[in-house]
Amino acid sequence: MNQVSSSNASLLGATFMLGAGITFAIINVITPIVTWQMGVPSTAVVFWQYVIATVFALPLIWRIGFGALKTRHPVAHEVRAFLSALGVQFFAFGFASGVPVWQMVALSMTGPFFIIAGATIFLGERLTVQRLGATIAGFAGALLVSQIGSEQFTWASILPVLAAACWGTVSVITKYLTRDEAPESLTLYMLVLITPNHFLIGLILGIAVAILPAGALPASLATGFDFMLPGGDALVLILLLGLVTAAAQYFLSLAYKVADATYLQPFDDLKLPLNIIAGWLVLGQVPGILFWPGVLLIIGASLFIMRQDRGRLPTGRSPIPETA
Incomplete structure (x- = not known):
């Protein structure tokens, strides 16, 4: 690849x-409006969001x-898709x-530490002192962000960490599969399996609601899973969610196709200030001092x-559906 085309690829990525x-x-910003403000169950929102995204x-x-x-690894592909869907459910x-x-x-963003x-544990990679120290520092930062020990901390604050754990595990499985699976296979299996797994999670939740005693689940989950599309403004926003979710996956697919994952990581971290600005402008949410x-x-x-792992990671990866 010549210098010009390499520069163009980096810029495109x-x-x-x-x-x-x-x-x-x-x-x-749309998800909390539909779920928190409009009261549509998050499981239903995510299911229809990915049905629509799959169509697009x-x-x-x-x-x-x-x-x-x-493929020679159908079970691994299913586990990967299920955990990806579960992470999205935790997040929503x-x-x-x-x-x-x-x-x-x-x-x-604690996902890399779970990776x-x-x-x-599972791939036999060596745990260096540097990586261990970085992991400890990252989780120390997560404790500050969660404001644990203060009145601002709630049990729900651990949900994005659970989502990160799911997505981190997905990345480990993806890394394992890249040993003898093509990137196209990884992408296609995720696209095909993600929506059925959201449906499966909804069914599991419905069974849990039916067999568990009253009060065992949070109130927002106790209604089970409603497979009916809501109407009115909620329907419009869910349709928009599906369209934007598909667009996000297209962007990720194109980015990882033209540029290395290690090069793209700092640009991926830009999602944090973008989300802070969006949350402030649309929802009036301002971060605390910690x-x-x-x-x-x-x-x-x-x-x-990422700097420690430079040269050891594959040059591209399959886009992992997520909402972060």
């Missing part, structure tokens, strides 16, 4: 990643071709529980880990 950050910020993603699915579904439920956008997004744990040192620790540790 950064532009596409910025586009993904903007679209995710739109998602992250059909051209991408068609372009990849169903021949890419040939955090919004439905009133967790502010700035806290949700910052805590979701380190998973890669060390947010700033906490997020500096998270981002600094994440960037340090």
Whole structure:
């Protein structure tokens, strides 16, 4: 690749990643409006969001071709899709529980630290002192952002961390599959399986509501899973969510196609200020004073880990559906 084309690829990658950050910020202000303000169950919102997104993603699915579904790891693909969907459900439920956008997004950025744990345990990667120190610093930052120990902390503040744990595990499985799976296969399986797994999570929740005693689940989940589309303004916003979600996945797919993951990471971190601005302008949410040192620790540790892993990561990865 010559110098000009390399520079163009880097610029395109950064532009596409910025586009993904903007679209995710739109998602992250619409979701609390539909769930927290309008009262639509988060499980239903996410299900229809991804049904609609899958419809808009059909051209991408068609372009990849169903021949890419040939695999020796069907179970791993299903587990990967299920955990990705579960992470989205945790994330949306955090919004439905009133967790502010700035806290949700910052805590979701703890994903790289779960990747380190998973890669060390399951992939046999060596845990260096530097990576361990960065992980500890990152989680110290997460404690500051969550404001644990203060009256601002609620149990729902752990939901974005659970989402990050799910998505971090997805990344570990993806890294395992890249040993003998093509990127097209990884992308197609996620696109095809993500919506059915949201449906599966809804069914599991419905069964849990039916068999568990009253009060065992939070009130916002106790209604179970409603498969009916809401009407009015909520329907319009869910349709918009689906469209923007598909756009976000297109942006991610294009970004990772033209540029390395390590190069794109700093541009991915721009999602935090984008979400802070969106949450402030649309929802009037302003971060607390402890947010700033906490997020500096998270981002600094994440960037340090990316520098340590430079040259060891694949040059591209499959886009992982998420709402951060």
